[in-house]
Amino acid sequence: MSPSAVSPPAPAPAAAVAAGSRAAPPLLSSPPSSAAATSKAPSLVPAVVPDACPSPAPSEAPSAATNGGKGRSKRAEEGRGREGGPVSAAAAAAAPASAAKVNDASDDESAELMIRCDVPSCLSWHRASDLDPPLSPRAAEKIEVWHCPRCAPYHGPGRTRGGREGLRKRKRIDFRRLNDPGLVWDDGGNEPGRGRGNAGASADEIREVDFADLLRRGRRRGLFEPGETCLLKLRKGERFDGAYASKHGFDRPALFKGKPPSELGLRLPRPSDVNDSKFTYEHVSQLVGPYRTVQVLDCATQLTTEYTLEEWAEYMAAPEEERTRVLNVITLEVSDTPLGELVTEPTFARELDFAKLHWPKTREDVRRLSAAKGENGAEASGSSLSPEDASKQTERSNQQTEQVEELEERLERLKGDRPRVSKYCLQSAAGSYTDFHVDFGGTSVWYHVCFGKKAFYFVEPTEKNLRIYARWATGKSGKSGAAGGGAGRGGPGHSFLPDLIRAAGGRTYEVSLDAGDTLFIPSGWIHAVYTPVDALVFGGNFLHRHSLEMQLRIHNLERKMKVGRTYRYPHYRTLMGYAARDFLVECRGLLPKRNRPGTRAAGRAGSDDALAEAASEAHPARVLRGYAALAREMLRWTGTAGRAGRRRIGSTSGGGGGGELGLEEDVDAAREVARRLGALTRPCAEIGREGRTDAS
Numbered sequence: 001m002s003p004s005a006v007s008p009p010a011p012a013p014a015a016a017v018a019a020g021s022r023a024a025p026p027l028l029s030s031p032p033s034s035a036a037a038t039s040k041a042p043s044l045v046p047a048v049v050p051d052a053c054p055s056p057a058p059s060e061a062p063s064a065a066t067n068g069g070k071g072r073s074k075r076a077e078e079g080r081g082r083e084g085g086p087v088s089a090a091a092a093a094a095a096p097a098s099a100a101k102v103n104d105a106s107d108d109e110s111a112e113l114m115i116r117c118d119v120p121s122c123l124s125w126h127r128a129s130d131l132d133p134p135l136s137p138r139a140a141e142k143i144e145v146w147h148c149p150r151c152a153p154y155h156g157p158g159r160t161r162g163g164r165e166g167l168r169k170r171k172r173i174d175f176r177r178l179n180d181p182g183l184v185w186d187d188g189g190n191e192p193g194r195g196r197g198n199a200g201a202s203a204d205e206i207r208e209v210d211f212a213d214l215l216r217r218g219r220r221r222g223l224f225e226p227g228e229t230c231l232l233k234l235r236k237g238e239r240f241d242g243a244y245a246s247k248h249g250f251d252r253p254a255l256f257k258g259k260p261p262s263e264l265g266l267r268l269p270r271p272s273d274v275n276d277s278k279f280t281y282e283h284v285s286q287l288v289g290p291y292r293t294v295q296v297l298d299c300a301t302q303l304t305t306e307y308t309l310e311e312w313a314e315y316m317a318a319p320e321e322e323r324t325r326v327l328n329v330i331t332l333e334v335s336d337t338p339l340g341e342l343v344t345e346p347t348f349a350r351e352l353d354f355a356k357l358h359w360p361k362t363r364e365d366v367r368r369l370s371a372a373k374g375e376n377g378a379e380a381s382g383s384s385l386s387p388e389d390a391s392k393q394t395e396r397s398n399q400q401t402e403q404v405e406e407l408e409e410r411l412e413r414l415k416g417d418r419p420r421v422s423k424y425c426l427q428s429a430a431g432s433y434t435d436f437h438v439d440f441g442g443t444s445v446w447y448h449v450c451f452g453k454k455a456f457y458f459v460e461p462t463e464k465n466l467r468i469y470a471r472w473a474t475g476k477s478g479k480s481g482a483a484g485g486g487a488g489r490g491g492p493g494h495s496f497l498p499d500l501i502r503a504a505g506g507r508t509y510e511v512s513l514d515a516g517d518t519l520f521i522p523s524g525w526i527h528a529v530y531t532p533v534d535a536l537v538f539g540g541n542f543l544h545r546h547s548l549e550m551q552l553r554i555h556n557l558e559r560k561m562k563v564g565r566t567y568r569y570p571h572y573r574t575l576m577g578y579a580a581r582d583f584l585v586e587c588r589g590l591l592p593k594r595n596r597p598g599t600r601a602a603g604r605a606g607s608d609d610a611l612a613e614a615a616s617e618a619h620p621a622r623v624l625r626g627y628a629a630l631a632r633e634m635l636r637w638t639g640t641a642g643r644a645g646r647r648r649i650g651s652t653s654g655g656g657g658g659g660e661l662g663l664e665e666d667v668d669a670a671r672e673v674a675r676r677l678g679a680l681t682r683p684c685a686e687i688g689r690e691g692r693t694d695a696s
Contacts, residue, residue: 112129142160208300209301218496252522546622
């Protein structure tokens with residue numbers, strides 16, 4: 001794709017920076033017309049991206065009305081001039097850019113530096129202190145064109161005066177000249193073979209592996225068994241949804257060959273979404289943002305670098321014989337992009353996903369969580385003030401107003417922290433290979449091939465196989481490629497995981513996918529993926545109650561293997577805390593249906609025994625065993641947090657994500673949730689261990 005295909009609309013003359021506790025009105029007396037704003041914008045997908053970038057959310061658009069108090073949105077505040085009064089649009093439009101930038105925060109310590117996006121279709125104001133990294137007044141004075149975080153992926157990072165692109169040298173990799181693997185990882189300051197590049201490995205340490213040949217030789221040696229023997233088999237006409245998982249569980253891969261996505265509840269980009277054309281890599285670049293950077297995996301070395309999506313689309317448009325490196329994109333998450341709006345996960349994933357079911361979405365959700373701790377309002381405190389005491393009533397009203405503002409602040413923070421792992425767009429060049437791995441946090445996966453082909457190599461997650469995998473993955477020379485690996489199966493110190501699995505009596509299964517196939521991978525399954533021809537795939541990850549034991553086992557395995565937080569499920573422990581609390585609420589809701597005269601539960605509703613009995617009748621043993629395991633883990637997590645001085649649980653060592661366990665709950669409150677959950681599930685888990693089947 002040529003650069004001209006993604007030319008942004010002409011920006012405003014200069015970035016506008018104002019001072020004061022509010023942002024100034026737009027410096028343009030009237031915004032450009034829609035036609036003007038889109039004159040240079042790509043017309044590839046006008047129905048989705050009319051101005052080549054997302055329209056600002058209502059809370060981000062400048063407004064003439066301001067709202068005092070702590071609860072107002074940080075991005076919806078109207079600007080003011082140096083003296084505190086509004087700046088007229090006409091005066092602001094007539095002022096030169098340099099004059100607009102003089103209004104910084106140096107004259108007023110209480111003022112905050114504000115900056116406006118120069119994209120005509122956006123023009124939103126932002127606090128400089130809220131940016132990442134924060135913008136200083138001195139740095140703001142050097143800005144000629146500024147694009148906000150929402151627009152930068154579509155219009156680029158803007159520019160500064162003097163023609164400099166920034167203090168850090170920008171990494172540029174020309175894939176057509178990559179004949180030396182050391183050049184991939186050199187950051188411009190190291191000569192190939194000397195020092196350490198971006199991947200943390202020097203060129204001398206990098207070894208390449210021909211994985212296609214490795215797989216061919218393994219197939220000739222009978223290393224892989226037919227995938228049909230490991231796949232889940234559904235009865236004719238049986239629906240694969242949340243009800244199926246509740247009845248049968250989900251512990252084997254499920255492959256749907258050529259089944260229409262709509263029959264699985266899956267929605268994908270249609271030709272009508274992209275001007276009645278076939279969906280391509282260029283459409284991905286346009287819909288997600290041509291300037292958005294994405295991690296790219298070099299398949300021969302299994303090390304990574306970065307491209308923009310514009311560069312990636314250009315790479316994929318080149319003929320296969322012109323690509324000197326085989327590259328793969330497997331980490332592009334698109335939930336909060338126009339492309340994400342064109343994708344809906346399959347019914348099975350949507351009905352089970354913990355992030356969709358338990359992560360707070362509304363103020364009422366946050367209120368209920370706070371009420372469980374005894375905060376925010378009479379419903380939580382349980383106390384009543386005398387109606388005759390007017391002063392106390394007034395004080396209480398003020399407190400409730402503050403509590404509402406606090407709830408809004410918590411909700412905004414939670415919206416930003418929400419795990420976004422449910423919609424990935426994977427783009428693979430022919431010959432791509434991803435070595436054996438387990439998806440983060442033990443998540444299950446949905447996977448649909450839009451075009452191209454894929455081959456999966458599965459290893460069942462038995463105790464023995466997981467131990468072999470952990471040793472192989474953490475050994476300095478154990479992995480199939482990457483730094484320190486050998487050049488092929490016979491390389492020094494090299495090992496191919498399927499060889500180790502077979503030597504221990506295990507099996508590796510080969511499963512082939514064609515265009516239109518949909519695959520579901522259960523928790524913990526070890527797998528590698530090979531791409532014989534160029535392919536584009538949509539997929540996603542999700543946690544759920546039917547594999548809790550395996551998910552927690554993989555979470556602990558990641559901690560022992562010292563997997564970096566960047567590669568773990570975001571806010572894992574926080575989400576598990578929400579799931580535990582909601583399960584307790586769900587089980588308490590079972591009691592009214594059972595608490596009738598003559599039943600064993602009559603007269604002791606609300607007790608741990610009654611809850612345990614209700615849960616054992618409503619849920620299969622595997623689910624109860626999973627929540628029992630979660631209760632034990634939560635007690636361990638809270639114990640670690642308590643010894644660390646009552647820090648936030650999600651931020652403790654090995655937490656795998658920021659935030660707290662169960663929102664604002666302290667260690668004692670979280671331990672109480674874990675204790676109740678353990679008391680609820682322990683008898684049922686023991687029944688399950690004694691042989692009760694999940695179908696009973």
